[in-house]
Amino acid sequence: MRMMLMASESGGDHGEGMSGYISHHLHHLASKPQHSLIDFSVVHKDTLFFSLLCAAITLLILRLAARKATPGVPGKFQCAVEMLVEYVDEQTPELAIAVVPSKRGHGIGDALLRGLVDKARQAGYRSVSLSVDAKNAGAIRLYERHGFERTEDDGVSVTMVATLS
Numbered sequence: 001m002r003m004m005l006m007a008s009e010s011g012g013d014h015g016e017g018m019s020g021y022i023s024h025h026l027h028h029l030a031s032k033p034q035h036s037l038i039d040f041s042v043v044h045k046d047t048l049f050f051s052l053l054c055a056a057i058t059l060l061i062l063r064l065a066a067r068k069a070t071p072g073v074p075g076k077f078q079c080a081v082e083m084l085v086e087y088v089d090e091q092t093p094e095l096a097i098a099v100v101p102s103k104r105g106h107g108i109g110d111a112l113l114r115g116l117v118d119k120a121r122q123a124g125y126r127s128v129s130l131s132v133d134a135k136n137a138g139a140i141r142l143y144e145r146h147g148f149e150r151t152e153d154d155g156v157s158v159t160m161v162a163t164l165s
Helices: 017-027 045-068 076-085 108-122 137-145
Strands: 127-133 149-153 157-163
Touching: 045 076, 108 127, 108 137, 127 137, 137 157
Parallel strands: none
Antiparallel strands: 127 157, 149 157
C-alpha cells in the first residue's frame, strides 16, 4: 500500500491552512521566536545551512572550472563559467567566437565578428564586449580592426569593448 502526504490548503489533519503551514516552518529550527514581521536577530538554522551548502557547491564548480581552464580555445565548461562570471555591465552583451586553428586567416573570424556586431547593433545595444587570451595576438588585432578597445588586461585574458553607433 502506497501512502502520499502533501501540504494542502486545508492543512491536512491540523486544520491550520496554508498560513499555519508557513508559520510552522518559519518557527522550525529558528534561534528564537520571531515577534515581528522583520526581525534580524532571528537566525533560521535550516536557511543558513542550505545557503552555505549552495555557496559551497558553487565554489566547488568554479574551482573545477579554474582547474580545467586552458589558454587558447576554451572548452564548453570553461565557456559556460566565463559567461556567468565575466561581463562588463548589465547592458553590454559579451560575444564569444572561436575559429579552429586550421581555418584561421581565411576571413571566417572577421565574418563571424561582423555578423555578431551587426546583430547587436540591430537589437539596439550601445556596446559589446569580449574576452580574449592575452597571447592570441591575431585575434586581438582582428578585434581592434573592428573598433574594440582594451578595457582590462590581467596578463592572462584581455577584456575589450566596442561602442556601437
